[in-house]
Amino acid sequence: MTTAPALELDHIRRTYGLVTAVDDVSLTVAKGEFLTLLGPSGSGKTSTLRLIGGFERPDSGEIRINGRRVDHLPPYARDTATIFQTGALFPHKTVAENVVYGLKMHKIDKAESEKRVKDALAMVRLTGFEQRYPAQLSGGQKQRVALARSMALRPAILLFDEPLSALDLSLRLQLRAEIKRLHDELGFSAIYVTHDQSEAMAMSSRVAVMNKGHIVQIDKPDIIFHEPKSEFVFTFIGESCCLPVTIRNGEVRDKSGEPVDLKLARPPAAGEWRLYVRPSRVVMGEAAAAAENRIAANVAFAEFLGDVYRYHFKSGALELFCDYGGPERFQPGDRCVVGWDSAHMSVFQ
Amino acid sequence: MTAVTETHAPVLTTEARRARRVERLLPWALMSPALVISIIFFGIPMLLMLRMSFNEHAPQRLYVPGFTARHYVQLLTEERFVNAVWTTMKLSLVASLATLIIGYAFAMLVWLKPARWRLAFIGLALCPLLISEISIIFGWWMFFPKNGLLSYALTSAGILSDKISLMYTEFAAFVGLVYVTLPFCFFILLSILDGIDKRLIEASGDLGAKPLTTFREVLLPLTWTGILVAFAQSFIWAMGTYATPSALGPDTLWTMGYLIQEQMLGKSNWPLASAFSMILVVAVAVVMMFTRSLNARRTSFHA
Numbered sequence: 001m002t003t004a005p006a007l008e009l010d011h012i013r014r015t016y017g018l019v020t021a022v023d024d025v026s027l028t029v030a031k032g033e034f035l036t037l038l039g040p041s042g043s044g045k046t047s048t049l050r051l052i053g054g055f056e057r058p059d060s061g062e063i064r065i066n067g068r069r070v071d072h073l074p075p076y077a078r079d080t081a082t083i084f085q086t087g088a089l090f091p092h093k094t095v096a097e098n099v100v101y102g103l104k105m106h107k108i109d110k111a112e113s114e115k116r117v118k119d120a121l122a123m124v125r126l127t128g129f130e131q132r133y134p135a136q137l138s139g140g141q142k143q144r145v146a147l148a149r150s151m152a153l154r155p156a157i158l159l160f161d162e163p164l165s166a167l168d169l170s171l172r173l174q175l176r177a178e179i180k181r182l183h184d185e186l187g188f189s190a191i192y193v194t195h196d197q198s199e200a201m202a203m204s205s206r207v208a209v210m211n212k213g214h215i216v217q218i219d220k221p222d223i224i225f226h227e228p229k230s231e232f233v234f235t236f237i238g239e240s241c242c243l244p245v246t247i248r249n250g251e252v253r254d255k256s257g258e259p260v261d262l263k264l265a266r267p268p269a270a271g272e273w274r275l276y277v278r279p280s281r282v283v284m285g286e287a288a289a290a291a292e293n294r295i296a297a298n299v300a301f302a303e304f305l306g307d308v309y310r311y312h313f314k315s316g317a318l319e320l321f322c323d324y325g326g327p328e329r330f331q332p333g334d335r336c337v338v339g340w341d342s343a344h345m346s347v348f349q
Numbered sequence: 350m351t352a353v354t355e356t357h358a359p360v361l362t363t364e365a366r367r368a369r370r371v372e373r374l375l376p377w378a379l380m381s382p383a384l385v386i387s388i389i390f391f392g393i394p395m396l397l398m399l400r401m402s403f404n405e406h407a408p409q410r411l412y413v414p415g416f417t418a419r420h421y422v423q424l425l426t427e428e429r430f431v432n433a434v435w436t437t438m439k440l441s442l443v444a445s446l447a448t449l450i451i452g453y454a455f456a457m458l459v460w461l462k463p464a465r466w467r468l469a470f471i472g473l474a475l476c477p478l479l480i481s482e483i484s485i486i487f488g489w490w491m492f493f494p495k496n497g498l499l500s501y502a503l504t505s506a507g508i509l510s511d512k513i514s515l516m517y518t519e520f521a522a523f524v525g526l527v528y529v530t531l532p533f534c535f536f537i538l539l540s541i542l543d544g545i546d547k548r549l550i551e552a553s554g555d556l557g558a559k560p561l562t563t564f565r566e567v568l569l570p571l572t573w574t575g576i577l578v579a580f581a582q583s584f585i586w587a588m589g590t591y592a593t594p595s596a597l598g599p600d601t602l603w604t605m606g607y608l609i610q611e612q613m614l615g616k617s618n619w620p621l622a623s624a625f626s627m628i629l630v631v632a633v634a635v636v637m638m639f640t641r642s643l644n645a646r647r648t649s650f651h652a
Contacts, residue, residue, distance in 0.1 A: 053551075053555060054554075054555075055551050055554075055555075074554065075551065075554040075555045076554045076555070076556075076557050076558055076559055080555065081555060081556065082551070082552070082555045084548045084551070084552060086546060086548055088546060088548035088549050088551070088552035089552075090549060090552075090553075090566075090567055091549075091571070092570045092571055101553075101556050101558075101566070102556030102557050105556055105557030105558045105562065106557050149556070150556075153556065153557070
């Protein structure tokens with residue numbers, strides 16, 4: 001056991017023709033850490049994962065696994081195991097044959113590999129499914145087998161390539177919790193690629209938010225959520241309302257230049273600004289009167305979301321929405337005051 | 350109430366009975382156009398040929414109605430004909446194996462390359478199908494002789510010092526056969542490969558398998574059906590075709606196709622030609638049955 005981190009990326013760059021998919025990415029995954037690469041499609045997160053797995057070679061930079069440089073090695077010589085989006089189970093092999101495949105390739109002796117197959121299938125709760133073929137499994141079961149197949153190898157780092165995105169919602173939540181439980185129990189190191197921010201928040205030790213081939217912020221999930229460093233991170237993580245305003249002589253105007261009834265506790269300097277608020281932090285009714293920032297707006301329309309109503313407001317050219325679970329009901333056209341505290345607002349120029 | 354419906358056979362109404370009859374007949378009705386074409390163009394001629402093969406042959410006559418197995422005996426005992434069967438089998442086997450290997454490599458290349466190359470490759474593979482077999486033979490006539498393209502290329506590249514001719518050799522016949530059967534083989538294999546998730550190749554490598562192991566463990570089993578079909582199709586084509594081997598091969602290359610043609614058109618011995626054709630049909634059927642038996646696992650993996 002070395003003291004080196006499970007994985008180090010050192011100024012990795014990869015271009016496809018004129019497109020730079022991965023641009024100067026550096027990161028470190030400590031042993032036992034669960035790091036998520038989160039970003040919109042085309043942000044370079046999957047490319048980064050494929051570079052680590054060895055399916056692509058970087059143009060420049062170094063990749064080290066357990067301190068050993070691997071960026072020149074093919075996938076079969078790297079101590080990684082990937083869980084693919086589609087599962088990529090061998091359709092002509094049974095569940096047991098799929099799981100034992102990697103062990104056979106690594107020439108693990110029979111008794112040990114039998115034990116590992118048994119353990120891996122028990123871990124993903126598929127004991128008894130050994131003789132089934134992938135075509136006889138449900139989507140969730142296939143991903144569990146893929147997980148068992150990769151985990152049985154006990155690689156230095158597990159690579160998850162959006163493994164849940166092909167599943168329906170309830171199954172996704174269930175498997176997400178299962179992966180989290182396995183990580184807590186076994187303490188493997190992992191990189192998890194996803195575009196689903198709730199997945200990233202729920203599972204990760206740390207989250208690296210990617211955009212246009214760069215890592216724009218890398219931190220613990222709660223810090224990413226509460227202290228986004230950039231406008232991109234703020235808008236990409238969680239829901240947000242954007243209020244584009246112009247401030248001149250202490251007066252707040254919307255884009256069209258009309259003054260709006262928006263009272264800010266600490267107004268920014270004169271100029272054009274975009275104010276961002278989380279709808280979950282926007283309050284209505286009595287609570288709004290006590291809020292630090294307030295806007296008077298008309299209800300445009302309401303959506304019934306079950307627990308709460310989501311009210312969409314309009315004030316001049318400004319639009320925002322908030323969820324309200326109180327007893328009052330508002331109709332389109334009603335004039336209300338909504339508010340939020342300064343701590344929940346981010347301002348970008 | 351439920352006990353009653355369980356113990357008594359359900360009484361069908363007239364409408365339900367009619368619906369069942371339609372259900373039973375519908376598949377046949379849908380198949381009938383293909384069935385009619387098959388019977389008219391394949392079934393009936395085959396029966397006529399079978400009948401013809403038992404007719405008597407007389408000089409100056411194409412055939413004389415009668416019933417004799419003499420032609421079969423002649424074909425199975427006379428050395429010239431027996432040799433032709435083996436020559437054809439051997440040539441077809443070697444040619445279709447070569448077709449299979451080249452076709453597989455080419456199909457894999459197209460499958461693995463980015464999609465933007467695909468159309469160009471497929472166009473390339475279609476070329477031989479757009480040209481008639483006769484034109485292709487003329488092409489080879491430009492390619493193989495002493496003053497042909499091949500000889501010229503080899504001498505000017507410095508590989509050979511003297512001009513050579515490969516025209517009218519078994520090698521030329523072999524190349525010609527491979528060229529004719531290759532497109533079919535390629536398209537069969539490509540269609541099979543297209544049904545395979547390319548991530549499987551990556552997954553296999555990721556789990557520690559070297560490329561050759563991945564081929565043996567993943568690609569080969571998943572394409573096995575396609576390999577058999579492609580082989581059978583190349584083999585059958587090579588067995589039956591006669592223009593290419595007789596135009597490119599030596600005068601002594603007596604394939605079954607050539608001898609059938611000779612008996613039919615040259616010697617005007619229709620019963621013998623028919624009997625030989627029947628032997629060809631049986632040989633092809635045997636090969637098809639053999640390849641089918643190799644494809645033991647007929648269940649689909651993609652259920």
